[in-house]
Amino acid sequence: MTSTIERADAHPEAPVPVRKSGGFTAAAANYIEDRTSISGVVKEFGRKIxxxxxxxxxxxxxxxxxxxxxxxxxxxxxxxxxxxxxxxxxxxxxxxxxxxxxxxxxxxxxxxxxxxxxxxxxxxxxxxxxxxxxxxxxxxxxxxxxxxxxxxxxxxxxxxxxxxxxxxxxxxxxxxxxxxxxxxxxxxxxxxxxxxxxxxxxxxxxxxxxxxxxxxxxxxxxxxxxxxxxxxxxxxxxxxxxxxxxxxxxxxxxxxxxxxxxxxxxxxxxxxxxxxxxxxxxxxxxxxxxxxxxxxxxxxNYGPYDPxxxxxxxxxxxxxxxxxxxxxxxxxxxxxxxxxxxxxxxxxxxxxxxxxxxxxxxxxxxxxxxxxxxxxxxxxxxRPRNAPTRTAIGAAGVTFYAALWAAASSDIMATHFQLSIEGVIHVVQAWAVLGPFLAYFITKRVCIGLMKKDHEILLHGYESGRIVRLPGGEYIEVHEPVDEYERWKLLDYEVYQPIMLRPNAEGKITAGMRLRARMSNWFFEDRIAPPTREQLEAGHGHETHGEIEKGPGLV
Amino acid sequence: MARKSRKANRRHPLATVVLIAIGLVVTGGGYALLSSTTTATADTNASSQETIDEGKKLFAANCATCHGMSLEGTDDGPSLIGVGAAAVNFQVGTGRMPMAMQGPQAMQKPPQFTDEQTAAMAAYVASISPGPAIPDEKYLQADGDATNGGELFRINCAMCHNVAGAGGALTEGKFAPELKGVLPTHIFEAMLTGPQNMPVFNDDNLTPEDKRDIITYLKYIENNPSPGGFELGSLGPVAEGLFVWIFGLGAVIALMVWLTAKSN
Amino acid sequence: MAHDEVSGTDTSASDSSAVETTRGASTGTVVIASDVANPGEPPHRQRVTDTDPRAAKRAARSVYTLFYLSIAGSVFAVAAYMAFPIEDGDPTALRLNNLFLGIGIALSLFGIGLGAVHWGKALMHDKEGIDERHPVRGTDATVARAVEIFDEADRESGFGRRTLIRNSLIGALVAFPLPGLVLFRGFGPQDQNPPELLSHTMWKKGARLTLDPSGIPVKASDVTIGSVFHIIPEGLNERHDKLEQKAKAAVLLMRLNPDDLNISPEREGWSYDGIVAYSKICTHVGCPVALYEHQTHHLLCPCHQSTFDVVNECEVIFGPAKRALPQLPIEVDSDGYLVAQSDFHEPVGPSFWERS
CATH class of the missing domain: 1.20.810.10 (Cytochrome Bc1 Complex; Chain C)
Incomplete structure (x- = not known):
């Protein structure tokens, strides 16, 4: 066993761990192979990434x-x-x-x-x-x-x-x-x-x-x-x-x-x-x-069931x-x-x-x-921040679920935090109704804030925390540039533009199309596109912030 | 930063003042009572006239404001006519009375009086009008039938106190307390007298032997560890769920992070 | 900025002209991605175990130590199984058995797990590999051949052409599960009508109120003010359908100061000197509403916190329940025992569709 693995360790390209000759392992492998054609499976999956x-x-x-x-x-x-x-x-x-x-x-x-x-x-x-x-x-x-x-x-x-x-x-x-x-x-x-x-x-x-x-x-x-x-x-x-x-x-x-x-x-x-x-x-x-x-x-402790x-x-x-x-x-x-x-x-x-x-x-x-x-x-x-609307919808759903979940332990909360059970229920009722909206808006803002920050880092580098005094007496914080591999992690995403509402082949605008355009606008109205090469090259020294684009979708 | 600390400063002195005030009233009052009365209660064995007189004095000083000079009750506290020595022994012996402040219900706290003083007040209250007496020792040995006790406990008590005696919520901020560590006398007296909002379980409902069995059951589960390991407060599925999310999944995620981190 | 055409598998980000797709009717999807080129894989970073043979040796030692530790854990678990037997009626012995057996098993598992992962992380070859992805959809030729096969099968069978055969087959397939559905009727007894069952309990005129679970009858004089008695009907314990009957007939008996009770005219005479009996089964989803507060006269259901006011004929004052708890009319028989005047005047327990 051990020798096989060391072989594989030394020669990573060795494709099939079933060897053709020598020893009991090989004999057993051949026996199985002759009856199952298992080598195909090993070939297919053995080195799957x-x-x-x-x-x-x-x-x-x-x-x-x-x-x-x-x-x-x-x-x-x-x-x-x-x-x-x-x-x-x-x-x-x-x-x-x-x-x-x-x-x-x-x-x-x-x-x-x-x-x-x-x-x-x-x-x-x-x-x-x-x-x-x-x-x-x-x-x-x-x-x-x-x-x-x-x-x-x-x-x-x-x-x-x-x-x-x-x-x-x-x-x-x-x-x-x-x-x-x-x-x-x-x-x-x-x-x-x-x-x-x-x-x-x-x-x-x-x-x-x-x-x-x-x-x-x-x-x-x-x-x-x-x-x-x-x-x-x-x-x-x-x-x-x-x-x-x-x-x-x-x-x-x-x-x-x-x-x-x-x-x-x-x-x-x-x-x-x-x-x-x-x-x-x-x-x-x-x-x-x-x-x-x-x-x-x-x-x-519970004992047998009795109504x-x-x-x-x-x-x-x-x-x-x-x-x-x-x-x-x-x-x-x-x-x-x-x-x-x-x-x-x-x-x-x-x-x-x-x-x-x-x-x-x-x-x-x-x-x-x-x-x-x-x-x-x-x-x-x-990355969740790069899809702000989806992330916000998810956060709203989680908040709603959490409210229901919390309600199920209302009595435990009441005794352990010395609250009244009615008060707990009323708070959770409000949480279940308003919480998802609050979570939606907060999450969306946070996501967009984080995207802006990424944009900033891409254009100007990380804030190094090092303050330097310029000859003119001005203080600036030194920004360390991001290496190209790190940069790619921040860069490699896409944004959608809201869909334009245009007549279809018959020259009509259906209700479905309207709904879709409205949804698309809701999803993608606020977005920050990844910077282009040009922007990156121009980035250092220039104050070009990642602006939120407002979509041309619905008027 | 500055705003935050100013805010904190604004709150602190207020809280401190309140705390000190409460502390002074409670401890100072307690000390005053202790120092003034410990010498007075010498003989404690019998509810002699001397004890009753001692109890009367203590009652007048500590209880009469709310319960009235002759136990008739006021707007701040119920009448104590007919509650008997058992009620006094429970309420004072568990520190629920005298109350520190009005609230949804009287809270258990360290008793404010010595056993002798409590007994004196109990004797006094019982002497005014008869009521349930302090239970006989033979019912308090936790040597009854735990099976019967368990069955009665589930039917009569578990809905408020939880099957494992871990306590539970009542309406409007009230709660049924945890029963672990409560003296058999107090458990018996509570059933007998129905303190606060707890209903009365008189001897026709649960006979003294039934009460003994319930105490036996409670002491059995208290004195024998849960066979499965730590009990997570005996709170049931909520505690189990929280535990699996925080510690179970937490441990697994910690392992996942280690597992996928690149070795250095 | 590259506006990407969204069609097929074209994901090229180099085209910088904005193109809107018109795939289908009016998709108009426009994707914006950066035109920066992927820098390719970063250079491989070597681990300490790759460069320092001593570190590699140390790691190897840790790995086999962990595996040996696992063996020790397994042996320990077997030993614990024998060393900590369960003694009849002793929870401490059981707890120790559970604890040490569990620790042994956990040790044996952690040894293997930690060892294998450490081996994989620190010692195994750590160069990452690359697999190419291919579209999930088969090649056009494959798809075309599949379509062709279906066409041939259709032609050869006449499935599309012989509509009468096809439609009658569909009809037969729709009809054949019906007997299966009918069989589900057997899940419940044949001769019973559920709404009827739910409308009656064991209580009847003259049935004594007895203590749960002992069945000892209760006298009116036993019930002092502030008391709560958990009540079952006389004879319940002898019934073969005890639990089913108990699930409907369980009653709470309380005595209040008669002046505190607000009794409506039609329920005059349903109580006896401040003693009232109410169904214990919640009108929400049926939990036992058993938490009685004798000062506030509230009854609380511990499952969903519906609160009932005993003073006002158990009307709902909080929580999801709608209906008041049904009241059992009671009186005192010649021996002083509490008895029912009749069954409940309405179905007890959770609401159901046929209830009106």
Whole structure:
């Protein structure tokens, strides 16, 4: 083994690590090659290049967490009983001895208290699940703010979005399985939420729970979803997601030597394999450490589900928090009886708002593509500041999501900051409505400010902090010029001009065209074009600031 | 820079004055009381007439302004007729009374009186009109049935105090306090008397044995560490979510940055 | 400043004349990029381990030490598994088992991870490589051939021509999942009507109010002012559908000073000497509304903070709920026990479509 790798180290051009003669390794390789034609795969992928940037690893964190989840989850399935048959607990945890509970709860307690290492595996599974969805969320934000969703990657964005939704579904179904008091109340909320939907709500709830809530079916049904249907979908979509990553090749940030037509980075074998492979163990290690030191979901405190008790601070896991928060933010009285039916707008409105938020995330690439009209492939990422409107829209979305998220912990905030719960809710209501606008305007200004600063640096160099007194008595700060490689990183971006509204072939201006022109104007009205060679050459000594161009788009 | 510091200067003296004023009132008052009364309470064992008289004096000096000279209550404080010795022992023994200031609810703080003084006031209040007595020691040993206690705790207490006794929010700034570290006597008395906005759980609702079981359960989860490791405040998914975002993802991102940084 | 034509794969930035595209109808997209030329890759910077053999040796030592440390971690985890058994009923033993097993596993993982990454960073060849990109779209010839294949298949099958066959096939494909949809009806019991079920609870005339969970009946004299009793109907614990019934029938019993209660005319006689019984199930989404403040007489739901005012027949004073908590009419039987006068007069719990 070692000798092979040293060979590769010494001769980086060595194309195929499968050698043709000598030794057991070669014989085994030949055996496999004769039966699989695997050399083609090695030839294709062995030296495939991956660009290096820390933020490109976020998707890997999600993938690796998922692998950890599958490993630990498989272990748990050997012991978990997905049944709501009543039984009496007789395990090791003293304060629950003799309590009636479902088999699901009983077997989860057995895993936790009577199976050596079972609690560790359970905690790894749950921490990994939280990390999995958090990593997906952050990965999506990275992709969004760098414009990595642009052509040709729009469909892969949608696949990623579906994975995010599936991951939330996986999380929620898993959270409900132990049939403890906390998750039972979570299910109760879901039941109430479904019942509030017009036309079909009552029946969907009835069919989902196999009769009246809570029934005796839901754990078994969620178990099938949790370990069969949803994981199969997640695996399929991950595979598709990765196929597209290979087809498209990874994006890269602007940098010297990097163009839309190449990709610069380390080859899979050996450097990338070592780093990414090692990273799996690091992610796993972080999760294992969390599970070793920190309790998660102590179902033994919650006790078995019973519709009568509830705990203060009943919250869902973090990724469902935004939905719970949306429910909390509705002011009193949003429910009416009309046409002999109950219209629960205190439920319909948050549900529609959440679906709209998710829908907006899913279709954003297509909207932006339509507005720019840009049909080229993009492989160089945008720095977020160089796409101020997109970045501002993203910031507004994050602010809205954060408000819903914060609302879900309104009671915890109230007790820990000694506020009144009503006050917290009112502040978060205002935050959810006004916050996104504020975030939009502030972010856009900040982006444009940063672009101006970049422009300044390109033309006049860095502020060195060194003050020099001129012979005339004047003080100036010395600006250090940027070297051409650094300069290229700042320079290599594009701006769009707002679209001109002009009649089409039939001499008409349609409503769609008007809308598009207006959107284009909104997106690209404020922009700072990268300086030209001429400007750069003239830059030193001249006071030519990066002016915001006001677009000639709409009049 | 200059503006900022001027602003800070403008605020500081005010805050200091307020702080000093509060500090003086609280500590000075406490000292004055201590020095004036410690010599007076010699015999503490029985609620003799002497103790009751001592309690009456303390009550008149410290409580009567709000609760009235004969426990009838005023606009600032409720009547204490019929609250019994248990209520006094809880309120004064946990430092909730006397209140430092009016607020959504009386805050727990270091007790202002010695055990003897508290007992004297309790004896006095009980002597005016009977009410729940200080619980018998046999219910306070945390040696009951933790299972029954846990079940009753979840049904009667957990909605406010949280299943692990970590506390929770009530309306308009009030809250149910954390139950860790609270003396069994005080837990028992709180159930019995319903301090602040906490409802009363009389002996017909939760028998003394039930209350003992609840104390047993609370002491069990307090004295036995969580098997899974640190509890993150027993706050549930919010704490877990914050932890995974800040420390879990934080650690992973730190590793990512190290991993992709060029070796020197 | 280069105004780039946006069409196809032309990304050349050297053309300095402004060109607006007219691809499609009226795209008019104009892109502005700089005309500065890409300086090409910067010179390769050598690492300490490339230039200093001692540093390389040190790095190699760190790497294999980390791998050995990983082996030690694995061994430690196995040892911890045996050395820290779970003792029946002792949470401390369990905590130690969890802790040391976890530390061992984490050590074994970190050893491999840190070692591999350090190896990759410090010792492996670090010259970056370049891959060429090609348009994702296939070559024109490939695309043309694909189109041709579809045309041939269409011709050979008659898919486009034989519209009757095609349309009947589409119809069949639309119809075939229908039985699957119907099967979903079996998810719930056949003989039950959900709106009907949701409209009734176990409470009926004469049913005693009993303590949750023991089922001990409650006398009116037991309920002192300021008390709250968590109540279930008599006989609930014997029901096979206990949880389903409890999810509708759970009740909070409180006693207030009768003068504090504002009772509407039609509910006169529903309470007994200041003792009132209200459904514990929130009218928002069904959490137990159990947080009773006996001085303010507020009931708070811990899930979404809906607040109900017991004094005013549990009307909503804060939070997302709309409807007041339903009241259970109660009276006292001949033995002094509290009993229900009837079932609730409206469905309890969350709103649903058929409710009016």
């Amino acid at each position: 991956f660009p290096d940037h820390w933020s490109f690893m976020l998707g890997e964190v999600a993938l690796y967490s998922f692998i950890v989840i599958i490993l630990t989850g498989s272990f748990l399935t050997f012991f978990f009983q997905a049944s709501m048959v009543e039984t009496v607990y007789d395990g090791s945890f003293v304060p629950l001895k003799g309590v009636e509970m479902s088999s699901a709860m009983e077997s989860t307690l057995h895993i936790s208290f009577d199976l050596r290492g079972g609690l560790l595996i359970r905690q790894i599974h749950h921490w990994a699940a939280l990390l999995f969805i958090a990593a997906i969320g952050l990965h999506m934000l990275r992709v969004f703010f760098t414009g990595a969703f642009r052509k040709p990657r729009e469909l892969n964005w949608v696949i990623g979005f579906l994975l995010f939704v599936l991951a939330m579904a996986e999380g929620f179904t898993g959270y409900s399985l132990p049939d403890d008091l906390l998750s039972g109340n979570g299910l109760r909320i879901i039941d109430g939420l479904i019942k509030g939907l017009p036309f079909v709500g009552t029946w969907i709830s009835f069919l989902l729970f196999g009769g009246e809530f809570p029934g005796t079916d839901i754990v078994g049904r969620f178990y099938t979803l949790h370990i069969l249907l949803l994981p199969a979908l997640v695996v399929a979509f991950i595979a598709l997601h990765l196929v597209f990553v290979v087809v498209h090749k990874h994006t890269q940030f602007a940098g010297a030597g990097r163009t839309e037509k190449n990709v610069i980075g380390y080859p899979i074998l050996p450097v990338y394999a070592a780093k990414a492979g090692g990273f799996f163990f690091l992610v796993f290690g972080v999760i294992a450490l969390m599970a070793a030191f920190f309790t998660i979901n102590p179902i033994w 009568s008790p509830v705990s203060a601070g009943t919250q869902p896991d973090w990724y469902i928090g935004f939905a719970d928060g949306a429910l909390r933010l509705i002011p009193p009285g949003w429910e009416f009886v009309w046409l002999d039916h109950t219209w629960s707008f205190n439920i319909i409105v948050p549900v529609v708002a959440l679906l709209a938020l998710l829908g907006a995330v899913a279709v954003y690439p297509f909207v932006e593509g339509w507005v720019t009209g840009d049909k080229r492939e993009h492989h160089i990422l945008d």
